[in-house]
Amino acid sequence: MDQSKLIDQVLREVMRRLSLEGSAVPSGGPKVLVLGEPGCLASPWDEAFVPLFLEGGEPCLHGLEALVVPRLDQCQLVASSLGMWCDPVSRWLVEGLSMGIKAYVLREGLKWMDxxxxxxxxxxxxxECLDRLCAFGVRVVSSPAECFALPERAERVEEAPDGCVGAPFGEGVLDLRGVRLVSERExxxxxxxxxxxxxxxxxxxITPLCMDLLRIRGISVIRGCGG
Structure with a gap:
């Protein structure tokens, strides 16, 4: 093997092991284990925190701020909702939840449910599997701001259902338009x-548990734009 390639390979392995062993958190954001490969997160996700990726080996979960799951497929969803695992993603998701680490699944990574x-x-x-997983503490999110209390970027005003404009509603109104499955956790x-x-x-x-919660709190549900 060429000497320069060997040196480069050794350096990459050393850096990988240092990141997995819980090295000091660089400034600029929380330390997060991304349950995926490098490149699986697009901006602004890759700017919101200090990412560590699953690249083989045994990641150290101690000192992590959160877990982020870019995509959760059918097998991973069912296994993790039962507290079991079928691959590294579901394994470390379950391990992290058992340690009380916050876990977030990207809504984009559940589009197959649509x-x-x-x-x-x-x-x-x-x-039901997704509801059970949310009951364990997992949150389904669309942006980094929903995880780390970061300021939302300015968004374009888009056409909403029934021809109304997707502008913010007044105080006391929660806008969940765009969420296909509204759970109790949400x-x-x-x-x-x-x-x-x-x-x-x-x-x-809207899941039955969520409907019960809304009734208990006296919260009305308006489909579409409402009045």
Whole structure:
């Protein structure tokens, strides 16, 4: 092997082991284990925290701020919802949850659930698995700001369902338009005291546990744009 290639390979291995063994957290953001390969996160995710990736070996979970899962497939979802694992992603997700580490799954990484027919037995099965995983402490998020209390970037005003404009609603209204599956965890984490109304898409699915929570809190559900 060429000497320069050998040196480069050794340096890469040393840096990988240092990152997995919990080296000091560089300035600029929290230390997060990304359950995926380098390059699996696009901006602004890669700017929000100091990422460590699964690149073989045994990652050190101590001192981590959170786990981020870019994509969770069917097998990983079912296994982790049962507290089991079938691959490194589900394994370290379960390990992290058992240690009380915050865990976030990107909503983009669950887009395969959009193809599930509402009310079908298999669709209900996967949605129940997701609800169970959320009950363990996992949050489904769309942006880094939902994880680390970072300021949201300015977003374009886009056309919302029923032809209304997706502008912010007034105080006391939680906007969950764009969320296909509204779970109890989604409402608990984002609907605080004073919340009186939740806006969802016309075809959004609201889990039974979430509906019970909304009834207990006296929160109305408006599908589409509402009045």
């Amino acid at each position: 193809q599930l027919r509402p009310g079908s037995p298999l669709g209900n099965h996967y949605r 409402v608990k984490d984002r609907c605080f005291d004073g919340c009186r109304e939740v806006r969802v898409d016309p075809k959004a699915i």
